[in-house]
Structure formats: structure tokens, C-alpha cells
Amino acid sequence: MDQFERLGQLPLRDDLRGLHPYGAPQLDVPILLNVNENTFGVPADAKEAILAAVAAELEGLNRYPDREFTTLRQELAAYLGHGLNEDNLWAANGSNEVLQQILQAFGGPGRTAMGFPPTYSMYPLLASGTGTGYIAGLRDQDYSLSAASAAEQVSAAAPNIVFLCSPNNPTGTALGLEVVEAVYEAGEASRCIVIVDEAYAEFAHTGTPSALSLLEGRPRLVVSRTMSKAFALAGARLGYLAAAPEVADALRLVRLPYHLSAITQATAVAALRTSTSLLANVEAIKVQRDRIVTELTNLGLTPAPSDSNFVFFGGLENPHAVWEALLAEGVLIRDVGIPGHLRVTAGTEAETTAFLSGLRAILAS
Ligand SMILES: *Cc1c(COP(=O)(O)O)cnc(C)c1O
16 A cells, blocks of 8 residues: 555545645756746845844744734835835735635635636645635636636636736736736625735836735735745745735634744845845846747747746647756756646746757757
8 A cells, every 4th residue: 555545544634535735846956947936046145134133033032923023014015115004914934825824714615716727736725725615717728818708707606715826827927907907896796805916026027017006995805925936035935915904804813823933034024124135136037037938939939928937838749758858958847737838937047048958959859
């Protein structure tokens, strides 16, 4: 009997039987372009600031941390702008935990959450973990989602929660604000919480508006962000949201006591205070992202327009074989299981060059 069969003998919840955990492969290869991390390391001045802030916490580590993480919420509000203050902010250990808390508070048994695949693969997993039904909406042939189509589908399904991912993972493309507005209105009848997951917002093309500008007067709208991508802090686990203050109050009902450690709070506050330097590589990453789109087009492939730090591209006869051949060259990208397509993270110039020349050679052979 293997471990999976032994798991089946445990008194697991029926709705979790047969499910598989989130599992982007973590392989030990030189060039990791598979999970959209910021491949530039943490800059020296940010490292020093984080180290000093964490050191200052050690003295009080016998005590529980500030349960309200007030300083962190103030720093996050200052970073986001848009007239937000600490009462509009909430944070947890990665935006995945923020999303889970939203499902705990607003979803659950007998309720539903809706997403529009292909989209972030965690949405259905977070739904199943919280006993929330998941409804898969439809996109157009080119993976775009229009305001009219999204609103019609939300009206028909009447979900309790909608996930809009902008820029969308894995396609990379940002949604227009008219989609968010239309979905919010369509969700009025079911009192639907509308989450705009802006994990990649900092990489959007200049002039791309954020759903933060729609928060005023929309108490069921939630914009989630993360320090895992642009801030190069995936290992620190800090995600956050902006919404009406009463949304944060709802999450206070489901969060674990002291869920954000003093070390996490100190790290995130120090990082936000050195955000100029932490975000300095975002422009360089955008250059590599645009370069990937141009060069893949020249290779006869079909990259989707990207406002993120990754590119989703089609036109491959056998994507898994290409994925394997790149891996053999020491370049790990992502096979998201969509026919004809792969996804690659924009890395440093050297990493991007390794990916592009590897791919060129594979396609030529
Ligand atoms: C990477 C990513 C996140 C970030 O998750 P964290 O838990 O903050 O690391 C959230 N949403 C999407 C769509 C992502 O791709």
C-alpha cells in the first residue's frame, strides 16, 4: 500500500478525498523561472534594514506580537496611497492566507466562489479547503474576459465570492476596470464579495489602473496584493488586502490569534521603508518581460499580452517536450497544463537570455 492509499484509509473529509495538493515542482536547477518569483535578490540596503529590524524584535520574542500589526498596516496604507488608511488594510502570511480568510468568513459550506479559468490554480484549492463550492466561469477563445460576459455569468451563478485576477495568472493580462465595475454590480443581487487579486500589479504597463481606485463606495470589493513578487520577498510570506474597514473586522473573526509573527511584521515594515530600493528591479524585469514577448513572436509563437513578470505563450506542438528539453538545459519554466502553451517568468537579463537561446535551439532541432 503506498502513502496515497494509506491516506484514503484515514477518516478524511469526503470533499477532500482524491484531491492533490498545490505542487509547482521545486527542482534544484540553476535557472528557476517557474513560479514568478523576483529573481533579483534582496538589495544590500534592504537586507541591512531587515536584519536590524529583526534583531530589535529578539528582546521581546518571549511575548506575543502586536495582534493588530498596526505599524505594518500603517506602512502598507502609505505604500498603496489612494487615500487609504490602516483601517482599510489587512495582512496575513502570504496573500494565499488572506484569500483563505476571506473564504472562511464569506464562503464555507452551502456557499460558492467563482473564478474564470485559466486563472490562479489556488482558487479552487482554497475553496475546497474551506468547504466552499467552486464555480468555473468561461473566458473567450483568446482567454480574455469582457465586462458583459463576466457580469452575465455572475448574475446567472449568483456566487457569494468572485475571484478576478488582474493581471491574470497564468495568462499575464490585466483586466480593464470596467470588468470589475460590471462584476461588482452584477454581484449586488447575491451580495457577492468581489476579490481583485493584484499580486502582479507593480509590473503592469504604465497607465494600467488599479482596482484600488474603485474601493470608495464599494463595501464588498477587496483588492489583494503581495510582497512575494515585486518586493522580492516570497520567502517572508506577507500578503495583504485593501477594503472597507468592516471587511477587516470580518477577517478578525476567523484569523488565528497573533497570526503574523513579530519577525514577519518587522521584516515587512523594514522592507516597506526601503521599498524604493526593493522595487528598483521592477523596471529591469519589465524590460525582460517585453523582450520575451518580442522574441517569442519572432520565433513564430503566440505570447499573450503581459502586464506581469511572466509570459504565457502558445503555438507549441508539444509543450511538455519543450518543458523537459529546457529543464535538461538547466532552465525550469512552468507547464500549466494548457494545450499548446507554457509560462515563463521574466528573470534577470542573463536568465532570460538562457531561456530564449535554449528555446530557440530546441525549436530549431
Ligand atoms: C504568486 C501569486 C500570489 C501570491 O501568493 P503569496 O501567498 O502572497 O505568496 C497570489 N495570487 C496570484 C495570482 C499569484 O500568482
